[in-house]
Amino acid sequence: MWCVARAGVTAERLALAAADLADEVGVENVTVAALARHFGVKDASLYFHIRSAHDLRVRIALLALAELADRVADALAGRAGKDALVAFANAYRDYATRHPGRYAAMQIDLDPETAAASAGVRHAEMTRAILRGYRLSEPDQTDAVRMMHSTFHGFVSLERTGGFRHTPRSTDESWARALDALDAVLSNWPRG
């Protein structure tokens, strides 16, 4: 290989390229070798920037968490109540649809300290912020946060893996109705 200048690989560019690759071919196919090829570099050289193949995927996850938190924050600005709920939900689903590989990477479980330092905590804060419009106190609030997150993640996840494929009904419609239902149940949270 005739290398005139250095490839200029950095951990950030690596994570970004890996994330793009994940969106194209799926996280499971994001390989150190493929990434090295993309930069016109030998695979061994990348271990100067990353610790392992798993480390690479964790970096994709952290990148994705941060990106998603930014989008959600933008979507949420100046909104409250159901408006905020819908904005959050749509930003979430949009991101997952546009960036399937990044979204899949977000699901790998980070070790506790990495998770605590990630943008995941911003997600949690914003989710709770939405619920302020519904006036729920603990522990109902935590239960509601968990249900919300479950619905979002579950829907998006099933939509992507083809779990809804067997029924002709538009998934956009179902999504809108799920948000209506979520709003309804949050507005009138059942007492134990």
Place this chain on the structure above:
Amino acid sequence: MWCVARAGVTAERLALAAADLADEVGVENVTVAALARHFGVKDASLYFHIRSAHDLRVRIALLALAELADRVADALAGRAGKDALVAFANAYRDYATRHPGRYAAMQIDLDPETAAASAGVRHAEMTRAILRGYRLSEPDQTDAVRMMHSTFHGFVSLERTGGFRHTPRSTDESWARALDALDAVLSNWPRG
């Protein structure tokens, strides 16, 4: 190698062993080589019974779908309304908790014809059967089925990947309240 008798490998025993292995070490670590070691056989020999490593995982998925459908059917027997909803949900979550590898395998997307021939269709039928107690007509019924499935899958999935770990609140409690909420919203499904 001194082979006294044949190992007696069949496709069924292979799928079962693979499923057990998946529960132990995770689907992503279910390897043809590891499975061959388990049977005291060379890896190349397994290609007589399976087409590829992917085929092996598909077999785990189909096995899991069938097993889960059986459990859900048992749990559902003689129940209706919220009783049926809770029984379904608990059978689902129980299975996922006891068999994390099998559950993860269930999420790989099957090609349409394989999916159509799988026990996945029984799941869909049973889910719709539950909703009969809530008297929903199309397309509300489809939307409700999708929301139910999303909530179940989302909750179980996040619980497993540690998405709820940062809050001390018991996940069992949150689960029970999510089912209450689901029952409430199904009983009073919001009109568009």
Place this chain on the structure above:
DNA sequence: TCGTTTGCCTAGGAGAGCTAGGCTACTACC
């Protein structure tokens, strides 16, 4: 200008997926 660090390299080993081709033991049929 001269280390020192940085960024890449080659070489190579372990393990996974998979194919090709061969040997053996069981089965069925005449």
Place this chain on the structure above:
DNA sequence: GGTAGTAGCCTAGCTCTCCTAGGCAAACGA
């Protein structure tokens, strides 16, 4: 009971991935 066919396993060997060790040269700070 001999024999043909096939089922079930083998070895050999290819490619690919992950990762380590050790080397060399460009860029940079003093």
